[in-house]
Amino acid sequence: MLDLNRRQFFISSAATAFGFRLAAATSTARGLRVAKTNQVHSVCPYCAVGCGVVIHTSGEQVKNARPFVVHIEGDPDNPINRGTLCSKGISLKEFVVNDRRLTKPLHRAAGASEWKEISWDEAIALAVKKIKETRDRDFVEKDAQGRIVNRLDTIGMIGGCTDTNEINYLLGKFRFGLGILPYENQARL
Numbered sequence: 001m002l003d004l005n006r007r008q009f010f011i012s013s014a015a016t017a018f019g020f021r022l023a024a025a026t027s028t029a030r031g032l033r034v035a036k037t038n039q040v041h042s043v044c045p046y047c048a049v050g051c052g053v054v055i056h057t058s059g060e061q062v063k064n065a066r067p068f069v070v071h072i073e074g075d076p077d078n079p080i081n082r083g084t085l086c087s088k089g090i091s092l093k094e095f096v097v098n099d100r101r102l103t104k105p106l107h108r109a110a111g112a113s114e115w116k117e118i119s120w121d122e123a124i125a126l127a128v129k130k131i132k133e134t135r136d137r138d139f140v141e142k143d144a145q146g147r148i149v150n151r152l153d154t155i156g157m158i159g160g161c162t163d164t165n166e167i168n169y170l171l172g173k174f175r176f177g178l179g180i181l182p183y184e185n186q187a188r189l
Ligand code: SF4
Pocket: 044, 045, 046, 047, 048, 049, 050, 051, 081, 084, 085, 086, 087, 088, 089, 090
């Protein structure tokens, strides 16, 4: 038999009762929140740990409705985090569902003080034009000693921790094809 004094008995009983109800209420609330949602598996974009997340969305099947994110949680099947998320990752929904999130490209022309919203087609066309201009101007076939180097030092590329091996493979092909050497990745791959 447990050796409890009166005070310990009351504390223990209260903790058990409230703990049980809280756990049940939390479980029910979570069940209601994600009921009938679609789930998409993804990766937390914040740091190089690359924890797996499950994004619950709703509204895909509803006419005239825009799909929206209902809930984001750790992916229990992901071997990296096994369902857990740190305090930053747990706030991911606020990162996605946020009025201040940029969803369209912005361009600030040389000498301009204001950013201007442009379309994705305009942004891609502009990037292609700038890459071609820069490569035509700065591509180096041979170094000062006459050795073949075929490099372009004036364009750099950055990647992120959510880039998959396949994306990194294609990015490598793309940049080496252009002669681009500077590369940085948040995950230091
Ligand atoms: S949940 Fe935390 S530790 Fe995991 S990837 Fe996101 S920021 Fe990094």
